[in-house]
Amino acid sequence: MDIIFVILPLLLLxxxxxxxxxxxxxxxxxxxxxxxLINPAWVPAFFSxxxxxxxxxxxxxxxxxxxLGAIFGKVIELSGFAKSIAHLVIKVIGESKSMLAIVLVxxxxxxxxxxxxxxxxxLYPFASELFKKTNxxxxxxxxxxxxxxxxxxxxxxPGSPQIQNIIPTTFFNTNTWAAPWLGLIGGIFVLSAGMIxxxxxxxxxxxxxxxxxxxxxxxxxxxxxxxxxxxxTAVLPLILVGVxxxxxxxxxxxxxxxxxxxxxxxxTGVSPIxxxxxxxxxxxxxxxxxxxxxxIVLAYSKIxxxxxxxxxxxxxxxxxxxxxxxxxxxxxxxxxxxxxFRSLNEGLASAIHDPLVNEAVTITTLAGVTGSxxxxxxxxxxxxxETYIAAASNLGIPMEVLHRVASMASGGMxxxxxxxxxxxxLAITGLSxxxxxxxxxxxxxxxxxxxxLIxxxxxxxxxx
Numbered sequence: 001m002d003i004i005f006v007i008l009p010l011l012l013l014x015x016x017x018x019x020x021x022x023x024x025x026x027x028x029x030x031x032x033x034x035x036x037l038i039n040p041a042w043v044p045a046f047f048s049x050x051x052x053x054x055x056x057x058x059x060x061x062x063x064x065x066x067x068l069g070a071i072f073g074k075v076i077e078l079s080g081f082a083k084s085i086a087h088l089v090i091k092v093i094g095e096s097k098s099m100l101a102i103v104l105v106x107x108x109x110x111x112x113x114x115x116x117x118x119x120x121x122x123l124y125p126f127a128s129e130l131f132k133k134t135n136x137x138x139x140x141x142x143x144x145x146x147x148x149x150x151x152x153x154x155x156x157x158p159g160s161p162q163i164q165n166i167i168p169t170t171f172f173n174t175n176t177w178a179a180p181w182l183g184l185i186g187g188i189f190v191l192s193a194g195m196i197x198x199x200x201x202x203x204x205x206x207x208x209x210x211x212x213x214x215x216x217x218x219x220x221x222x223x224x225x226x227x228x229x230x231x232x233t234a235v236l237p238l239i240l241v242g243v244x245x246x247x248x249x250x251x252x253x254x255x256x257x258x259x260x261x262x263x264x265x266x267x268t269g270v271s272p273i274x275x276x277x278x279x280x281x282x283x284x285x286x287x288x289x290x291x292x293x294x295x296i297v298l299a300y301s302k303i304x305x306x307x308x309x310x311x312x313x314x315x316x317x318x319x320x321x322x323x324x325x326x327x328x329x330x331x332x333x334x335x336x337x338x339x340x341f342r343s344l345n346e347g348l349a350s351a352i353h354d355p356l357v358n359e360a361v362t363i364t365t366l367a368g369v370t371g372s373x374x375x376x377x378x379x380x381x382x383x384x385x386e387t388y389i390a391a392a393s394n395l396g397i398p399m400e401v402l403h404r405v406a407s408m409a410s411g412g413m414x415x416x417x418x419x420x421x422x423x424x425x426l427a428i429t430g431l432s433x434x435x436x437x438x439x440x441x442x443x444x445x446x447x448x449x450x451x452x453l454i455x456x457x458x459x460x461x462x463x464x
Contacts, residue, residue, distance in 0.1 A: 002340030054333030073118035079299035081234035088231035106148020112238030143439025152187035169280035179404035218430025332379025368413030
């Protein structure tokens with residue numbers, strides 16, 4: 001029964017997310033239902049002592065990253081930089097390679113720090129225009145955007161400023177550049193396999209005589225390339241974010257050392273801060289702030305119109321994204337404290353002895369159940385990270401490898417039908433799960449295979 005009380009809230013949360021209900025509400029309800037079934041008297045204590053503590057802790061750590069990421073994405077959009085970059089890539093690659101062009105633009109934007117939700121909005125008009133010109137079925141647009149925005153730049157490539165690559169830093173005392181060779185190998189595999197799949201789908205449709213199609217909804221207006229910013233200027237903020245993220249990661253550690261003691265500067269009652277756990281987060285925040293300022297300086301005349309109202313929308317989106325993930329983090333804390341979860345952990349540990357495979361299976365499973373890469377990873381690492389660290393230390397496995405496996409596993413089965421990004425992408429393109437989800441799911445399979453590929457590469461070569 002203890003195990004049932006753990007599985008039941010997971011299934012209920014998955015169902016609620018699939019139906020479109022807010023996890024901010026249903027994460028605590030489903031978690032506390034499990035507590036209620038065990039002992040109703042525990043509910044208030046679990047809510048205040050575990051759920052809210054975990055939720056507040058997540059917000060304290062990651063809200064600035066969500067906030068600055070959303071603002072950076074918005075100013076990139078308002079400035080016209082996203083459109084300019086898209087036109088540059090299309091000009092270089094050519095319209096005949098429409099799918100590759102869209103994938104590469106999505107990859108550039110997400111690796112530059114733009115939220116994947118923003119990238120989906122920014123890419124759709126260009127994808128639609130290109131697919132019409134080359135007569136590629138519109139139903140293939142979601143899978144193409146998903147490959148560029150939801151896969152290798154999100155969690156595989158070293159240095160990615162996306163939250164899925166930041167969360168492991170606080171558990172393993174690593175930085176976003178952890179295990180660069182494994183990340184590159186995984187990223188290349190996902191990009192290559194994804195493009196092979198998409199080209200196969202395109203050629204199959206062409207042989208069947210299927211074109212873009214008629215009668216679609218949510219068709220974008222025709223894109224005008226007049227008065228777009230210079231492409232080199234548009235790329236500069238993205239380069240700044242990437243370079244500054246890398247530089248600040250090193251500078252912070254070197255200048256602050258292992259900890260910051262407030263008592264040394266005459267401030268009492270404040271606990272010392274462990275710098276290694278925060279350096280990666282500080283570096284990303286500083287890099288995104290510089291990126292935002294760079295866009296404002298370079299394109300002030302374009303973004304100043306209704307600036308407050310537009311930025312407020314992005315802030316609202318950042319709040320919602322933060323609270324969604326934080327609520328799932330609180331859910332994980334409650335579930336991890338239940339007797340049934342400890343039994344499941346022990347069973348999984350006994351069934352899968354290897355810490356890397358165990359970590360990959362656990363994280364990708366929970367990411368799939370919750371429909372969230374960051375949420376599933378947060379749940380798993382909140383309860384299991386110490387176990388992984390101890391097992392890896394005994395086997396001589398570097399913490400950087402644990403980081404990269406965790407990050408890539410979170411982006412494996414996360415894009416199941418109830419995933420928020422999937423639902424948003426289909427809504428943007430005016431397509432249904434029935435029309436286009438098979439291609440998104442294929443990207444999900446490729447992402448999941450990639451994490452086990454890098455585990456095999458590590459064990460065979462010792463490459464990090």
